[in-house]
Amino acid sequence: xxxxxxxxxxxxxxxxxxxxxxxxxxxxxxRDQHGKDVSFHxxxxxxxxxxxxxxxxxxxxxxxxxxxxxxxxxxxxGTSCEGGIxxxxxxxxxxxxQMNAILEVNTADFDCRxxxxxxxKQLNAELHGTGLHxxxxxxxxxxxxxxxxxxxxxxxxxxxxxxxxxxxSLQVVMSNGExxxxxxxxxxxxxxxxxTRLFTGAEGTLGIITELTLRLHPLPEGVSAARCGFPxxxxxxxxVIQVIQTGIPIGRIEFLDELQVAACNRYSKLNLPxxxxxxxxxxxSPASLAExxxxxxxxxxxxxxxxxxxxxxxxxxxxxxxxxxxxxxxxLALRPGCQGIPTDACVPISMLGDAAVAARRDVLExxxxxxxxxxxxxxxxxxxxxxxxxxxDEMTRAAELNARLxxxxxxxxxxxxxxxxxxxxxxxxLELERGPSMHAMVAIKKALDPRNIxxxxxxxxxTDRYDTFQ
Amino acid sequence: xxxxxxxxxxxxxxxxxxxxxxxxxxxxxxRDQHGKDVSFHxxxxxxxxxxxxxxxxxxxxxxxxxxxxxxxxxxxxGTSCEGGIxxxxxxxxxxxxQMNAILEVNTADFDCRxxxxxxxKQLNAELHGTGLHxxxxxxxxxxxxxxxxxxxxxxxxxxxxxxxxxxxSLQVVMSNGExxxxxxxxxxxxxxxxxTRLFTGAEGTLGIITELTLRLHPLPEGVSAARCGFPxxxxxxxxVIQVIQTGIPIGRIEFLDELQVAACNRYSKLNLPxxxxxxxxxxxSPASLAExxxxxxxxxxxxxxxxxxxxxxxxxxxxxxxxxxxxxxxxLALRPGCQGIPTDACVPISMLGDAAVAARRDVLExxxxxxxxxxxxxxxxxxxxxxxxxxxDEMTRAAELNARLxxxxxxxxxxxxxxxxxxxxxxxxLELERGPSMHAMVAIKKALDPRNIxxxxxxxxxTDRYDTFQ
Numbered sequence: 001x002x003x004x005x006x007x008x009x010x011x012x013x014x015x016x017x018x019x020x021x022x023x024x025x026x027x028x029x030x031r032d033q034h035g036k037d038v039s040f041h042x043x044x045x046x047x048x049x050x051x052x053x054x055x056x057x058x059x060x061x062x063x064x065x066x067x068x069x070x071x072x073x074x075x076x077x078g079t080s081c082e083g084g085i086x087x088x089x090x091x092x093x094x095x096x097x098q099m100n101a102i103l104e105v106n107t108a109d110f111d112c113r114x115x116x117x118x119x120x121k122q123l124n125a126e127l128h129g130t131g132l133h134x135x136x137x138x139x140x141x142x143x144x145x146x147x148x149x150x151x152x153x154x155x156x157x158x159x160x161x162x163x164x165x166x167x168x169s170l171q172v173v174m175s176n177g178e179x180x181x182x183x184x185x186x187x188x189x190x191x192x193x194x195x196t197r198l199f200t201g202a203e204g205t206l207g208i209i210t211e212l213t214l215r216l217h218p219l220p221e222g223v224s225a226a227r228c229g230f231p232x233x234x235x236x237x238x239x240v241i242q243v244i245q246t247g248i249p250i251g252r253i254e255f256l257d258e259l260q261v262a263a264c265n266r267y268s269k270l271n272l273p274x275x276x277x278x279x280x281x282x283x284x285s286p287a288s289l290a291e292x293x294x295x296x297x298x299x300x301x302x303x304x305x306x307x308x309x310x311x312x313x314x315x316x317x318x319x320x321x322x323x324x325x326x327x328x329x330x331x332l333a334l335r336p337g338c339q340g341i342p343t344d345a346c347v348p349i350s351m352l353g354d355a356a357v358a359a360r361r362d363v364l365e366x367x368x369x370x371x372x373x374x375x376x377x378x379x380x381x382x383x384x385x386x387x388x389x390x391x392x393d394e395m396t397r398a399a400e401l402n403a404r405l406x407x408x409x410x411x412x413x414x415x416x417x418x419x420x421x422x423x424x425x426x427x428x429x430l431e432l433e434r435g436p437s438m439h440a441m442v443a444i445k446k447a448l449d450p451r452n453i454x455x456x457x458x459x460x461x462x463t464d465r466y467d468t469f470q
Numbered sequence: 471x472x473x474x475x476x477x478x479x480x481x482x483x484x485x486x487x488x489x490x491x492x493x494x495x496x497x498x499x500x501r502d503q504h505g506k507d508v509s510f511h512x513x514x515x516x517x518x519x520x521x522x523x524x525x526x527x528x529x530x531x532x533x534x535x536x537x538x539x540x541x542x543x544x545x546x547x548g549t550s551c552e553g554g555i556x557x558x559x560x561x562x563x564x565x566x567x568q569m570n571a572i573l574e575v576n577t578a579d580f581d582c583r584x585x586x587x588x589x590x591k592q593l594n595a596e597l598h599g600t601g602l603h604x605x606x607x608x609x610x611x612x613x614x615x616x617x618x619x620x621x622x623x624x625x626x627x628x629x630x631x632x633x634x635x636x637x638x639s640l641q642v643v644m645s646n647g648e649x650x651x652x653x654x655x656x657x658x659x660x661x662x663x664x665x666t667r668l669f670t671g672a673e674g675t676l677g678i679i680t681e682l683t684l685r686l687h688p689l690p691e692g693v694s695a696a697r698c699g700f701p702x703x704x705x706x707x708x709x710v711i712q713v714i715q716t717g718i719p720i721g722r723i724e725f726l727d728e729l730q731v732a733a734c735n736r737y738s739k740l741n742l743p744x745x746x747x748x749x750x751x752x753x754x755s756p757a758s759l760a761e762x763x764x765x766x767x768x769x770x771x772x773x774x775x776x777x778x779x780x781x782x783x784x785x786x787x788x789x790x791x792x793x794x795x796x797x798x799x800x801x802l803a804l805r806p807g808c809q810g811i812p813t814d815a816c817v818p819i820s821m822l823g824d825a826a827v828a829a830r831r832d833v834l835e836x837x838x839x840x841x842x843x844x845x846x847x848x849x850x851x852x853x854x855x856x857x858x859x860x861x862x863d864e865m866t867r868a869a870e871l872n873a874r875l876x877x878x879x880x881x882x883x884x885x886x887x888x889x890x891x892x893x894x895x896x897x898x899x900l901e902l903e904r905g906p907s908m909h910a911m912v913a914i915k916k917a918l919d920p921r922n923i924x925x926x927x928x929x930x931x932x933t934d935r936y937d938t939f940q
Contacts, residue, residue: 106818106820107715108711108715108818108819108820109818109819109820110714110715111818131715150660151659151660151664152660153658153660157658161635161658162658164658164664164667165631165635174909174910174939175939176939176940178906178909179906180905180906180907180909180910181905181906181907182907184880184883184884184885184903185817185818185883185884186816186817186818186848186849186850186879186883186884186885186888187816187818187819187848187849187850188621188623188627188631188632188634188816188848188850188888188889189621189816189884189885189887189888190620190621190622190623190632190671190814190885190887190888190889190890190891190892191885191886191887191892191896191900191903191904192671192892192900192903192904192908192911192929192930193668193671193672193676193910193911193914193915193929194621194634194664194667194668194670194671195907195910195911197634197664197667197668198663198664198667198668198914200664201660201662201663201664202663206663217717218714218715218716218717219717220717221717241578244580244688245577245578245580245601245688246688247687247688247689247690247691249719284758285758285761287757287758287761288754288755288757288758288761291755291757291758344660346656346657346658346659347655347656348576348578348579348581348655348656348657349578349579349657350576350578350579378656378657378658379656379657380656380657380658409656410654413654413655413656414654414655414656414659415654415656415659415660415661416661417659417660417661418656418658418659418660419658419660420660421660421661422660422661422662426661430661430662433654433661433662434661434662435650435651436648436649436650436651437650437651437652437665438662439644439648439650440644440650440663440665440918441662441663441665443917443918444663444668444914444917444918445663446917447913447914447916447917447939448910448913448914448939449939450939450940459662459663460662469644469645469646469917469918469919469920470646470920
């Protein structure tokens with residue numbers, strides 16, 4: 001990115017104020033709010049925040065910024081985890097939260113069209129009564145544009161996949177202000193390069209997602225849930241592998257380690273045995289549910305599982321899953337006043353036992369507090385490293401723990417991020433993970449955003465080091 | 471692409487002969503075999519065919535061709551449908567069929583690693599006894615590298631998705647001979663741009679796929695099948711929509727129109743009622759199978775379906791599905807000595823009735839013979855236009871029919887190709903379908919293959935018209 005002169009920036013802001021009036025905000029509070037996500041990364045406020053109401057608004061801002069090579073950063077709900085929205089080189093933040101119209105719901109085709117600022121809960125509320133739902137659930141009530149941008153997933157991914165699998169098409173504002181549509185409404189297509197998947201997970205560095213066509217799913221006929229304790233982490237993981245290998249169409253399968261269970265007992269006033277614990281959700285017809293619950297119980301028993309409890313009514317299910325719902329707050333309550341750093345390693349399932357055991361050894365060695373939970377059906381597990389941000393030494397040890405987890409995941413054939421994304425917190429680890437394929441990523445970035453104005457400094461470093469294809 | 475002088479080409483061939491000896495073939499027969507797929511597109515033989523045995527072989531060929539800007543065309547089994555492998559600007563064909571090693575099968579992780587020349591039947595034979603299978607089935611026993619390159623799917627896609635959903639990572643030789651790996655073995659990842667999906671469906675125009683990590687699936691506990699006739703195309707389609715909306719985890723759901731059923735009766739010596747007919751395959755536990763068969767029967771009956779027949783043993787299932795298995799040959803047998811042109815429109819399911827009815831009207835109007843079958847659970851339907859290739863007028867009418875189907879599919883929010891790809895047969899229709907997003911595709915092509923040597927002339931036209939991002 002060319003350095004932008006102060007006077008030029010002032011001129012751009014004048015232009016934006018003329019166009020957008022009060023919808024171009026300059027106040028420090030608003031700028032600070034837009035310069036920080038939920039992570040521990042420091043606040044990097046943008047120079048101004050434009051509240052867009054339409055794709056044309058977004059295109060107008062990008063057009064103006066393109067002319068002077070000023071950075072543009074999209075903002076949904078600010079719930080990203082790796083510094084994805086900080087204005088690390090300054091620039092204009094485009095807040096998409098007012099682009100929150102649900103444009104179409106096609107019940108016969110199981111798809112819908114939304115503006116990027118619609119949140120997943122808003123969409124599911126709108127779908128109430130249609131027999132359909134949008135199942136991707138990263139925890140936060142994130143915007144769907146943000147979820148697509150970070151390739152989000154969560155507890156439901158073992159059954160429904162991630163945003164990668166559920167975005168059918170995107171409307172994107174490109175770096176020169178041009179508006180494109182990446183796909184259509186057919187359920188499959190062999191027509192040209194898969195731009196939909198390219199922009200999904202690009203974290204706003206190739207263009208800004210303004211509308212999405214999403215795949216919807218029929219609500220399961222019935223749902224039931226179960227919980228079971230295990231003598232060790234490995235026996236719990238073995239259970240997961242066997243459940244999946246048997247082809248049981250499990251809805252969710254979540255793991256909490258004994259420290260996390262203890263934290264939940266204390267926080268949520270529960271009385272669970274403080275052992276490695278699996279939480280299951282089953283979906284299907286009544287006959288299939290009964291069958292699944294029984295099959296999983298048999299597998300759990302074979303692996304030494306005990307205290308298998310199951311529930312079918314919504315209230316009982318919710319109570320059974322209480323501990324899982326509260327993990328984050330329960331972990332933070334272990335050390336009041338402290339902050340959480342979530343790790344996000346994801347490995348092939350067969351490696352999960354090794355990776356998790358080694359992670360716990362690291363935690364002990366580094367003298368940290370870090371309970372573990374995981375979307376274990378996908379091999380994805382999080383440690384919530386509970387830290388005092390003012391303790392520099394502890395912060396260094398926390399960074400070392402995170403680094404060890406990521407290096408190990410990569411060594412085991414996995415990834416440094418299962419669902420949080422790269423932001424600017426994991427640049428080095430993406431390079432470690434992807435090696436020479438970074439050349440292709442940088443070449444694509446340069447081709448689609450030659451001025452490096454689209455959320456610059458995120459996902460990858462644009463350097464000449466990679467100009468190898470000529 | 472720079473025009474390549476004859477002398478330079480001769481020099482390259484000399485270099486390749488020195489490196490590969492007899493594995494660099496120059497004979498007309500072999501070159502002709504490698505210049506044609508199963509489509510009606512004319513043969514375009516390459517200047518030479520190199521039989522690669524390793525990724526390093528592929529990289530060596532690309533490296534040599536890169537230096538002189540000579541085209542490189544990958545070849546698997548030659549079963550593509552849109553002229554994907556013709557050497558329309560000459561160049562070197564790399565035959566990958568000898569790269570047929572299955573490198574790893576990880577049963578606990580449900581994944582495997584294969585060389586690009588392994589075919590899907592070979593892989594499934596190797597998986598015998600593991601409880602796993604690779605379900606994507608485009609009909610032909612295609613190479614997995616080719617299937618990834620064309621984003622293939624087929625009858626199983628309604629349950630298992632397409633190649634897009636089942637490729638976890640690719641090893642790719644880039645246009646400069648560099649070898650990259652696009653992903654890892656984690657079941658999900660939010661790490662950087664989704665290069666895996668970018669190369670899947672790129673038809674060799676961005677790089678040559680040399681190895682694949684593929685997702686495997688547990689074999690269903692049980693399988694049963696059913697068949698049912700309907701009073702009209704629309705009632706058959708309504709049945710499909712309702713079956714899917716009910717959330718029945720259908721394995722396959724295939725449609726044959728009355729002309730296709732008649733053709734199958736004659737060819738396969740069957741005695742089916744010559745009405746629009748659906749074929750179903752169910753997968754699951756015994757309890758779930760019985761439930762599915764009953765639910766589908768009820769839905770079919772509500773839509774006027776009759777003659778609902780079902781079967782559970784492999785032999786009976788196979789017999790029940792006989793007509794579906796033989797559609798292509800049955801269609802061709804309608805006019806002995808003629809050739810088939812398969813169309814490949816795919817639309818949102820709710821539009822399928824309209825699209826299919828209009829297609830049949832077109833067939834009548836244009837005076838053609840073209841029975842219809844379809845992977846209707848995905849909205850994808852094929853007409854097999856049976857033509858005499860020596861009848862220029864008939865060929866023109868066939869092209870007109872195909873064009874009408876594609877234009878209509880695009881108008882209805884669908885795609886000109888559900889699973890066959892663009893090759894050089896559908897360049898115009900991709901442009902019509904994707905509009906301004908072609909700019910991004912061409913920019914990516916130019917970034918990753920600046921010399922335009924990777925299967926040039928396929929998928930898109932590289933012109934300066936699209937240099938808009940500066």
